[in-house]
Amino acid sequence: MDDGQQVIEGTTEGVARRLALAIHEHRVLPGAKLSEDEVGEIFGVSRTVVRAALQQLAHDQLVTLRRNKGAFVAQPSPREAHEVFEARALLEPRTARSAAARATAADIARLRAHIADEHAALAEGEPGRALYLSGLFHIEIARIADQDTVAGFITQLVSRTSLVIALYWKRRNALCESHAHHALLAALEKGDGDMAEQVMKGHLLDLLSSLDLRASVEPQVSLREALRA
Amino acid sequence: MDDGQQVIEGTTEGVARRLALAIHEHRVLPGAKLSEDEVGEIFGVSRTVVRAALQQLAHDQLVTLRRNKGAFVAQPSPREAHEVFEARALLEPRTARSAAARATAADIARLRAHIADEHAALAEGEPGRALYLSGLFHIEIARIADQDTVAGFITQLVSRTSLVIALYWKRRNALCESHAHHALLAALEKGDGDMAEQVMKGHLLDLLSSLDLRASVEPQVSLREALRA
DNA sequence: TACGATGATATTGTATACAACATGAATTGC
DNA sequence: GCAATTCATGTTGTATACAATATCATCGTA
Numbered sequence: 001m002d003d004g005q006q007v008i009e010g011t012t013e014g015v016a017r018r019l020a021l022a023i024h025e026h027r028v029l030p031g032a033k034l035s036e037d038e039v040g041e042i043f044g045v046s047r048t049v050v051r052a053a054l055q056q057l058a059h060d061q062l063v064t065l066r067r068n069k070g071a072f073v074a075q076p077s078p079r080e081a082h083e084v085f086e087a088r089a090l091l092e093p094r095t096a097r098s099a100a101a102r103a104t105a106a107d108i109a110r111l112r113a114h115i116a117d118e119h120a121a122l123a124e125g126e127p128g129r130a131l132y133l134s135g136l137f138h139i140e141i142a143r144i145a146d147q148d149t150v151a152g153f154i155t156q157l158v159s160r161t162s163l164v165i166a167l168y169w170k171r172r173n174a175l176c177e178s179h180a181h182h183a184l185l186a187a188l189e190k191g192d193g194d195m196a197e198q199v200m201k202g203h204l205l206d207l208l209s210s211l212d213l214r215a216s217v218e219p220q221v222s223l224r225e226a227l228r229a
Numbered sequence: 230m231d232d233g234q235q236v237i238e239g240t241t242e243g244v245a246r247r248l249a250l251a252i253h254e255h256r257v258l259p260g261a262k263l264s265e266d267e268v269g270e271i272f273g274v275s276r277t278v279v280r281a282a283l284q285q286l287a288h289d290q291l292v293t294l295r296r297n298k299g300a301f302v303a304q305p306s307p308r309e310a311h312e313v314f315e316a317r318a319l320l321e322p323r324t325a326r327s328a329a330a331r332a333t334a335a336d337i338a339r340l341r342a343h344i345a346d347e348h349a350a351l352a353e354g355e356p357g358r359a360l361y362l363s364g365l366f367h368i369e370i371a372r373i374a375d376q377d378t379v380a381g382f383i384t385q386l387v388s389r390t391s392l393v394i395a396l397y398w399k400r401r402n403a404l405c406e407s408h409a410h411h412a413l414l415a416a417l418e419k420g421d422g423d424m425a426e427q428v429m430k431g432h433l434l435d436l437l438s439s440l441d442l443r444a445s446v447e448p449q450v451s452l453r454e455a456l457r458a
Numbered sequence: 459t460a461c462g463a464t465g466a467t468a469t470t471g472t473a474t475a476c477a478a479c480a481t482g483a484a485t486t487g488c
Numbered sequence: 489g490c491a492a493t494t495c496a497t498g499t500t501g502t503a504t505a506c507a508a509t510a511t512c513a514t515c516g517t518a
Contacts, residue, residue, distance in 0.1 A: 011501090036470070046503045047470090052284060059288045068470055068509050083378040090379065094319060149312040150319065153382050240471090265500070275473045276500090297479050297500060 015043050016053035023062055023073055024135065024162045025128030030075040034063060060156050062163070074163055078213035081164040085208045088157050089201065091150055092138065096184065096200040097193040098145035107144045108189050114140060115181055135162060137181055141188070161207075170212040180206065244272050245282035252291055252302055253364065253391045254357030259304040263292060289385050291392070303392055307442035310393040314437045317386050318430065320379055321367065325413065325429040326422040327374035336373045337418050343369060344410055364391060366410055370417070390436075399441040409435065 019039070022028045040050045054071040057063040064074045076084065099107075114137045121130040135158040142151035180203035187196035248268070251257045269279045283300040286292045293303045305313065328336075343366045350359040364387040371380035409432035416425035 037468090048502055048504090051470090052281075055281060055284060056288065059285065070470065080378070083376055086376060087378045087382070090323060091319060147312055147315060149309070149316045149386075153316070157378075266498090277472055277474090280500090299500065 011045075012049050012052040012056070015039070015045060015049055016056045018043065019053060019057060020060075020062060020159065021132070023057075024132040024159065025126075026131065026162070026166050027128060028073055030073050030163050030167055032073045034071040034073065036070070060159055062159055074160075075167060076160060076163050078168070080160075081168060081211065081213060082208075084157055084160045084164060085204060088154070088161070089204050091154055091157070092142070092204060093197040093200045095142050095145045095147065095150055095154065096187075096196040098147065099141045100188050100191050100193040100196040102146055103144050103188045103191070107140075108185065111137065111140060111144075111185050111188065115185065118181075131162060131165065134181070135159070137184075141184070144188070164211065168211040168213050170210055240274075241278050241281040241285070244268070244274060244278055245285045247272065248282060248286060249289075249291060249388065250361070252286075253361045253388065254355075255360065255391070255395050256357060257302055259302050259392050259395055261302045263300040263302065265299070289388055291388055303389075304396060305389060305392050307397070309389075310397060310440065310442060311437075313386055313389045313393060314433060317383070317390070318433050320383055320386070321371070321433060322426040322429045324371050324374045324376065324379055324383065325416075325425040327376065328370045329417050329420050329422040329425040331375055332373050332417045332420070336369075337414065340366065340369060340414050340417065344414065347410075360391060360394065363410070364388070366413075370413070373417070393440065397440040397442050399439055 019028075019034070028034075034054060036047045036050045036054070039054075040047050043050070054063055054065065058065045058071065061074055061076075063071045065071050114133060118130050118133040118137070121127075121133060138158050139151065139155050142154040145151070180199060183199045184196060184203070187193075187199055248257075248263070257263075263283060265276045265279045265283070268283075269276050272279070283292055283294065287294045287300065290303055290305075292300045294300050343362060347359050347362040347366070350356075350362060367387050368380065368384050371383045374380070409428060412428045413425060413432070416422075416428055
């Protein structure tokens with residue numbers, strides 16, 4: 001009756017998911033080495049499953065595999081950062097338009113809950129988690145648009161955006177919660193496709209303009225500490 | 230001095246590449262079982278590397294992994310087939326426009342060579358290879374547009390399109406080589422972005438309309454035979 | 459002291475061994 | 489004869505062992 005959709009911990013998917021979450025929440029930063037032995041010991045699995053998880057993340061360009069060197073959290077170049085936003089600009093405005101035409105009351109409720117969670121995380125001093133939830137908001141919109149393929153692409157792009165923000169975020173202090181998500185919610189609730197498309201377009205441009213594309217790589221605390229969650 | 234970009238055969242990438250090529254050229258058809266032992270024996274590598282290659286292909290949705298059952302060449306549903314074309318319609322016309330603004334003489338020459346190869350393959354009775362080259366044409370345009378991220382997405386979509394064609398192609402006899410690629414080449418050579426975008430849009434619609442989305446799965450010849458190349 | 463060579467250590471790349479599961483055939487009971 | 493169960497076989501899931509490569513410290517020499 002439970003559809004068996006639950007994820008078994010301790011398997012490849014589980015490790016990949018936990019690593020990805022840690023990266024999304026900026027607990028492990030771009031450039032960090034992900035040693036197979038170390039990760040395996042932390043999660044209590046063998047190198048075999050760790051390797052599979054790392055290859056999966058590498059395919060999403062969250063980590064970079066260097067032959068005979070190992071896996072590292074990816075460090076998108078300024079150019080790659082630009083490309084990510086150009087791809088998002090290509091996909092997300094039109095997707096938001098579709099979502100506006102399809103959103104049900106349940107969808108709106110779920111989006112509202114996302115925004116609430118995001119605020120709560122910020123209030124509790126967990127900016128990493130807030131950022132992660134902010135990304136989920138975009139993915140949820142793609143899901144509402146009922147286009148799994150495009151939603152998959154957007155998921156990848158949101159992930160990489162998290163890396164870009166870790167590297168190039170300019171004004172760290174404030175404005176993390178723009179009003180854009182509220183505006184998107186309003187557009188979707190009204191079923192206003194034009195508005196949804198425009199708001200999304202502007203939102204992405206705002207995000208891009210809040211970056212400073214001169215690299216700033218930071219040091220890294222211990223992996224074991226970061227992967228506790 | 231050679232940049233080390235060459236691909237070592239007998240490694241994960243090599244196996245993945247050869248399997249992908251066989252799928253693209255319709256030598257192995259949707260639904261075919263890809264047994265780890267069998268593939269490993271054919272390519273002379275252990276299950277370890279075969280598994281890695283299969284996971285890579287699974288991430289591109291060229292194969293489907295069923296837990297404890299194994300890997301099978303993916304069989305996109307009619308709905309997934311639609312989604313692939315919708316995603317392509319979202320990405321490729323605008324990408325073609327960008328390509329038109331950037332194409333150099335060398336780019337044009339390369340595209341022309343692609344078309345020639347495609348014709349040659351058709352003339353030599355290798356429709357599978359012609360189809361593969363036809364896909365490369367689209368990927369090459371994305372590459373000219375100088376957007377690696379989007380080009381990666383398009384590569385995935387072209388791959389899946391090959392599966393869709395294997396399953397749902399209506400008129401098998403003729404028209405494989407439409408004039409669309411010539412028209413695209415002309416638009417790019419003139420640097421006419423509007424025309425490139427329009428032609429690409431129409432080309433994709435033509436492709437979609439040439440499908441019959443009532444499934445027709447066919448049997449499969451021996452793997453060993455198909456993977457000789 | 460600076461530079462290069464050499465060897466020890468550690469990590470990844472690959473193959474293999476064992477365990478868990480699925481599949482299908484043979485057998486037994488009705 | 490038919491159905492259900494059991495067991496034999498084969499395939500995948502995971503862990504481990506070994507080989508190849510990179511890294512880094514030590515030593516020697518100019």
